[in-house]
Amino acid sequence: MSRRRRGERLARIAILLWLPVAGGLLWLGLRPPQGGATGVVAKVRGDDGRQVITVNAADAGIISRVMRDNLAGLRAIEQALAEGDMAAVSRAAETWAATPGPARQSVTLEQQLPRQWRSMGFSLHETLRQLADDARRPDVQAETVAAHLADAVGACIACHETYRLVVAPGESGPRPP
Numbered sequence: 229m230s231r232r233r234r235g236e237r238l239a240r241i242a243i244l245l246w247l248p249v250a251g252g253l254l255w256l257g258l259r260p261p262q263g264g265a266t267g268v269v270a271k272v273r274g275d276d277g278r279q280v281i282t283v284n285a286a287d288a289g290i291i292s293r294v295m296r297d298n299l300a301g302l303r304a305i306e307q308a309l310a311e312g313d314m315a316a317v318s319r320a321a322e323t324w325a326a327t328p329g330p331a332r333q334s335v336t337l338e339q340q341l342p343r344q345w346r347s348m349g350f351s352l353h354e355t356l357r358q359l360a361d362d363a364r365r366p367d368v369q370a371e372t373v374a375a376h377l378a379d380a381v382g383a384c385i386a387c388h389e390t391y392r393l394v395v396a397p398g399e400s401g402p403r404p405p
């Protein structure tokens with residue numbers, strides 16, 4: 229076979245191999261929105277613009293528990309700050325940072341929660357660890373701790389602005405302890 233013929237044949241094979249991929253991409257783009265099914269993230273039209281995460285009742289309970297713990301963690305730090313007790317600030321931040329997030333408590337949530345959710349949760353925990361470290365320094369300024377606290381609340385706000393939950397029937401897979 230001549231070099232040119234072989235070149236043309238390879239080009240044809242390459243095009244043929246690409247067709248299913250292109251078709252698949254087209255189908256992904258054209259199919260109707262996949263709302264409703266558990267774990268699907270969809271933009272809700274005519275709603276408040278947040279993405280919906282559909283979870284089962286047990287997983288909603290896990291998320292709700294974590295969120296109330298978040299609020300309690302925030303208060304523990306602020307109370308220790310009000311008492312001027314930096315060691316207690318550090319301990320409170322450490323305890324909170326070590327509290328496992330929702331994806332660590334349920335297999336289904338681990339699969340369903342979007343990457344961006346996980347990264348916002350991770351950044352919250354990172355901020356808390358930093359806060360705990362800084363509060364332990366003998367020369368720490370209250371402003372430094374306050375700045376970390378503002379970052380932590382920023383993470384709460386960012387995620388709350390992005391997602392809302394809808395509860396739908398479905399099995400959950402709580403993790404064994």
Ligand code: HEC
Pocket residue numbers: 292293295296298299302345346348349352380381383384385387388391392393394
């Ligand atoms: C990675 C995402 C994320 C982060 C970070 C986050 N939240 Fe949430 N939180 C949510 C979602 C989603 C809801 C449910 C909102 C809805 O459905 O309207 C929620 C709900 C809550 C609720 C209501 C709980 C209930 O029982 O109904 C509280 C309280 C709360 N969050 C506190 C916090 C605080 C305080 C922080 C930060 C210290 C925080 N959250 C950080 C995602 C997050």
